[in-house]
Amino acid sequence: MSNSAKMPHEQIVKIKLNDKQMRENLRTAMHTLQKNRLNLVENKFNDWQGLRQRAKQAKNNAIQSLGERLVEFEKNATKNGIKVHWADTDVDACNIIYELIKKNNVTKILKGKSMASEEIGLNHFLQEKGVEAIESDLGELIIQLNHEPPVHIVVPAIHKNRYEVAQIFKDKLNAPYEEEIEKLNSIARTHLRDQFEGLKMGLSGVNFAMSKEGAFWLIENEGNGRMCTTAPDIHVALCGIEKVLETFEDAATMVHLLTPSATGQFIPTYNNIISGPRKNGDKDGPKEVHVVLFNHNRTNMLAHEDYHEALRCIRCGSCMNFCPVYDKIGGHAYQTIYPGPIGEVISPNLFGMDQNSDILSFCSLCGRCSEVCPVKIPLASLIRKLRANKVGQGENKAFGSDKLEHSKTEQIAFKLFVKAATSGGIWRFNISSAHTFNFVLKTFSHQLPVIKNWTKYKELPDIKGTLYDKLKNMEGVSYE
Ligand code: SF4
DSSP, X not given: OTTSOOOOHHHHHHHHHTOHHHHHHHHHHHHHHHHHHHHHHHHHOSOHHHHHHHHHHHHHHHHHTHHHHHHHHHHHHHHTTEEEEEESSHHHHHHHHHHHHHHTTOOEEEEOOOHHHHHTXXXXXXXXXXXXXXXXXXXXXXXXXXXXXXXXXXXXXXTOOHHHHHHHXXXXXXXXXXOSHHHHHHHHHHHHHHHHTTOOEEEEOOSEXXXXXXXXEEEESXXXXXXXHHSSSEEEEEEEGGGEESOHHHHHHHHHHHHHHHHSOSSOSEEEEEOSSOXXXXXXXXXXXXXXXXXXXXXXXXXSTTGGGGGGOOOOOHHHHTOTTHHHHOGGGGOSXXXXXXXXXXXXXXXXXXXXXXXXXXXXXXXXXXHXXXXXXXXXXXXXXXXXXXXXXXXXXXXXXXXXXXXXXXXXXXXXXXXXXXXXXXXXXXXXXXXXXXXXXXHHGGGSTTHHHHHTTOOOOOOTTOHHHHHHHSTTOOOO
């Protein structure tokens, strides 16, 4: 899915930058998510940094003993009555699910939110086989109706405002045009209730699998996940192998960090801890529970001296929420289902460097993502390493590619920078003339080639005490 025909990145970035409505929607949403997280971390947690450290340690322990953890999970889950399947590639995972669908004469499945299913391209795969896969998460439903991929890993339709959602429901569900959020929710609920009627198979993702318990944890806010995992006779859960932790306590530590980081909520609305199919005397629950453990190049990352750190990711989306590039261009500009800082690290690793390396240039290396990541993934430093890899200064084994070339322009630009930065005289001259340069840029930027493309979308900051300030403050002079 991620390697389907892509638009040149310069082109799609330009389109997104000119989409004023999307930028406004994203700006408002991202600022709200940032504010909520900051308030919560500051006011509700005594030792947020200690919690991050514990989570990092628990994830590292699980990743370092991944083989052992996975076998332990399989053993204990099987004891609990869960059927565990192993898939090496994305296609293997799709085929396993399709075999279950065929065996049980299923023609339609309902899905809870699952980025893993987006990663393996499950909807498209099933559609080609004539099986309907319906999204039950509100955000996923909106973008499915509008034939779009998710724009964000936690809030897939965050680029749409309620008026746009109202129009989509009107056009695609023949619903009345309603602008009130409660009424839009009600339209979605009515539509989905009908879909659950007589449903045989539900599919979900997995947030954390616990090897000692042989159970898995699924968090969500809408209750649709619980419907998908309890209402049908068969529940299939799709789980990347890096989701396995050792204990229930480890998973609880992650949940404490996940929702505050994702949406600024203290706890998730629904915690679903699934430890097997319905037992004698249970009033509800599926008769069969299957877990598909899939690899899809994660073991290549595990073997790499640096990139294994990204396997700690708990998919909270915080790095996107705080990224100053993501909120300008949105997730679709990355043209991979994992956008933002974590996408820049894992998309080249999971889907191949050749098709996914352009997005590395989307990062300004400001480091905000690394600061907010609840499991302390050094995202900015990994992005820098991937860039070095891309231009051939690092080793390329992780990607199985030999087509990576040095960029001549980059080489010249960096040689000039090294020259300037290592020569005391040139550097002092540059610093002392920065004020004048800033003044020239602010005054004439809209006429200067190359620079005007940048300043069209971005205000240049003031440098305090600049010539520009002095001139601006002179009576009767205006440079605005
Ligand atoms: S890299 Fe960190 S901040 Fe980004 S989604 Fe993963 S866990 Fe969250």
